[in-house]
């Protein structure tokens with residue numbers, strides 16, 4: 079398989095003028111992506127996360143507007159789409175039709191019920207309800223804010239359509255529910271007293287014991303893999319912590335992403351990922367977080383697997399900003415030499431973000447082999463004579 083091209087604009091610049099600025103690089107990577115396969119009249123869905131409540135670390139409207147403008151060069155029928163809640167209060171975070179330059183539409187209708195059933199038959203999940211608006215669109219611009227994620231370590235282009243491309247009941251009950259499909263606790267071996275002890279052993283309160291039904295449940299999405307429950311269980315051996323439960327979520331994400339991508343012609347899928355304000359948790363939390371990785375830049379590709387792989391590798395090279403790791407990450411592994419991706423060091427060793435990418439490649443979504451094509455690099459631009467600009471030396475508009 080040939081390496082997929084991933085265009086990269088670094089946040090680092092070589093000269094402090096507009097032609098080499100980050101905004102210029104965003105324009106350039108979008109240009110390199112070559113959207114000429116979009117036909118006049120195509121309905122173009124820009125799927126992004128518009129954030130929630132007080133969460134402001136999404137793709138800045140400044141760049142969204144530029145990307146929408148670029149797409150309009152090929153088809154005027156562009157719209158932004160996301161889940162209904164995020165759409166209804168998007169204006170609170172600066173996203174409006176006026177600022178973005180196109181309408182903003184709920185991805186699964188005004189009551190989250192405009193969906194198309196997709197049969198997947200994966201573990202305890204028979205069907206997924208895919209967003210009807212994505213099913214109707216001709217072109218997909220998968221515009222992602224890159225960050226960590228509590229369930230699978232990483233949120234990027236795959237998660238943006240795998241969770242964001244489906245109704246809330248599918249997202250929360252089915253995709254998040256698949257982690258429970260592999261047994262991890264033996265009720266026969268565990269007395270009610272021991273189950274209560276295990277519940278209390280979890281420092282994050284992510285083990286819940288239902289005494290009435292004698293049922294112990296681990297909240298896998300929030301489990302930090304600290305193994306304190308296993309330590310409390312060592313004399314009984316009724317509880318397990320296995321890679322499979324965590325990987326099931328990642329595999330179903332890749333399956334869900336494939337369902338969305340399969341509705342688009344290969345020539346009409348574009349992936350743009352912003353590696354800015356990289357937080358440990360995702361945009362659904364509705365709060366601002368300290369950035370855990372330095373800003374890196376922007377990536378664009380026609381290959382979803384390649385763009386994810388490049389984002390993960392760049393973050394791995396960059397490492398964590400240790401002083402920004404919140405205190406509630408009591409078991410974060412702060413050893414930069416540990417053989418774990420920075421997001422695993424934060425969210426848990428079983429939350430290996432590369433696994434999602436591997437599943438996606440196995441399902442034929444793209445190639446892990448990629449070639450970075452950097453645009454307007456600092457080295458390239460630092461000795462270039464900048465084009466003559468306009469200076470505002472007196473009150474004026476330009």
Ligand code: SF4
Nearest residue numbers: 280301302304305307
């Ligand atoms: S591994 Fe740690 S965080 Fe996870 S359930 Fe056990 S005690 Fe809780």
